[in-house]
Amino acid sequence: MIPVRDSARSKEWPVITVTLCVLNIAIYLWDRGGNILGSSIFLGDLAVRPREIMLVLEGRGDPTSLVTLCTSMFLHGNLAHIIGNLMFLYVFGENLEAVLGPVRFALYYVLWGIVATMTHIWVDPSSSIPMLGASGAIGGVLGAYFLLFPGNRIRFFIFPFLFWELVVSAWILLGIWFLGNIVFPQQGVANWAHAGGFFAGMVTVLIIGGREKALAGKEFEQDPDAD
Numbered sequence: 001m002i003p004v005r006d007s008a009r010s011k012e013w014p015v016i017t018v019t020l021c022v023l024n025i026a027i028y029l030w031d032r033g034g035n036i037l038g039s040s041i042f043l044g045d046l047a048v049r050p051r052e053i054m055l056v057l058e059g060r061g062d063p064t065s066l067v068t069l070c071t072s073m074f075l076h077g078n079l080a081h082i083i084g085n086l087m088f089l090y091v092f093g094e095n096l097e098a099v100l101g102p103v104r105f106a107l108y109y110v111l112w113g114i115v116a117t118m119t120h121i122w123v124d125p126s127s128s129i130p131m132l133g134a135s136g137a138i139g140g141v142l143g144a145y146f147l148l149f150p151g152n153r154i155r156f157f158i159f160p161f162l163f164w165e166l167v168v169s170a171w172i173l174l175g176i177w178f179l180g181n182i183v184f185p186q187q188g189v190a191n192w193a194h195a196g197g198f199f200a201g202m203v204t205v206l207i208i209g210g211r212e213k214a215l216a217g218k219e220f221e222q223d224p225d226a227d
Contacts, residue, residue, distance in 0.1 A: 001173065002084060003091040004165060007153035008220040010098030016106045017093035021086050024134060027074050028082050036079055046071035047130035050121040073113040075132040085134045091154070092138075092145045099148060099214050112140020112200045119196025136193040143201025146174045148211055174198075 032038040048068040055061025076082035097105040116136025150171035157165050178198050185191040208214055 001156050001158055001177065002087050003173070004087075004155040004157065005223065006091055006095060006149075006170075007223050008095060008149065009223055010095050010218075010220055012098045014090075014094040014097045016102045016109070017090060017097050020093070020106075020109065020134075021090055024074055024076065024082060024086060028076050031075070040075070040077075043071075043075055044130070047075055047132040048072040048117055048121075049130055050125055050127040052128075053118075053121050054125045069114050069117050070110060072117065072130075072132045073110075073134050073137050076134070077132060081133060085138055089134065089138050089141065092141050095149060095152075095220060096141055096145055098220070099218055100144075100208075108140065108144075108201075108204055109137050112143075112197045112204075113137030115200040116140065116190075116193040116197030120190045120193035123192040131190050131193070133190070136190065136197040139194040139197025140201035140204070142174050142177065143198035143203075144205050145201070146171060146178075146198070147202055147205040148214060 027043070029036065031040050031043045033041055046068055048071075049065075052061055052065040053069070056063055056065050076085065093105075100108060113134070113136050116139055117131065120131060120136070150169065152170045153167055154170050154173050155165050155167050156173060178195065181189075181191040181194045181198075205211065205214060
């Protein structure tokens with residue numbers, strides 16, 4: 001599922017959401033020497049490896065490995081990986097940033113990414129397979145959005161049917177996304193990281209006072225083209 005647009009839009013420019021998208025694209029291109037279809041050249045060692053993190057937590061590893069908890073969320077394996085992630089980030093991050101504010105949104109984004117990665121490590125602590133991608137942090141975006149904007153209408157398509165757009169309520173699309181990671185895990189995908197990030201996003205909304213308090217005083221324009 002690839003989201004295209006949201007039925008409600010904030011009047012505020014999503015500076016952090018756009019910055020995160022641009023930063024991920026820039027790192028992706030730099031890591032491949034400008035070849036969008038190429039493999040990682042420079043930054044492969046910055047992916048997180050669960051076993052290395054566990055060794056640090058046990059007091060037997062290199063503490064510098066902890067930096068990969070952050071760096072890994074800005075790396076992507078291939079073009080489809082980054083396009084899918086950034087489509088989700090932009091569509092759902094725009095309104096969420098308007099609710100949280102740029103600074104809090106940026107901090108929560110990183111926190112959600114770390115929680116997501118630690119969830120994956122908790123499930124598979126002995127793995128030495130590199131984990132990378134923004135989807136854990138974006139899972140946090142989706143979890144927060146799920147509670148804040150459940151009734152918003154989302155236009156999306158299902159690959160490879162790129163010209164057949166569907167429209168459903170956000171809670172349906174995101175509910176399917178979350179349950180799909182639990183019930184139908186994909187081989188080679190950090191499904192539990194997605195779920196952990198999603199749960200962290202939901203908890204964040206509850207911590208800040210819930211939907212009613214978070215949305216108090218916020219205004220959003222309805223986009224008729226997204227219905």
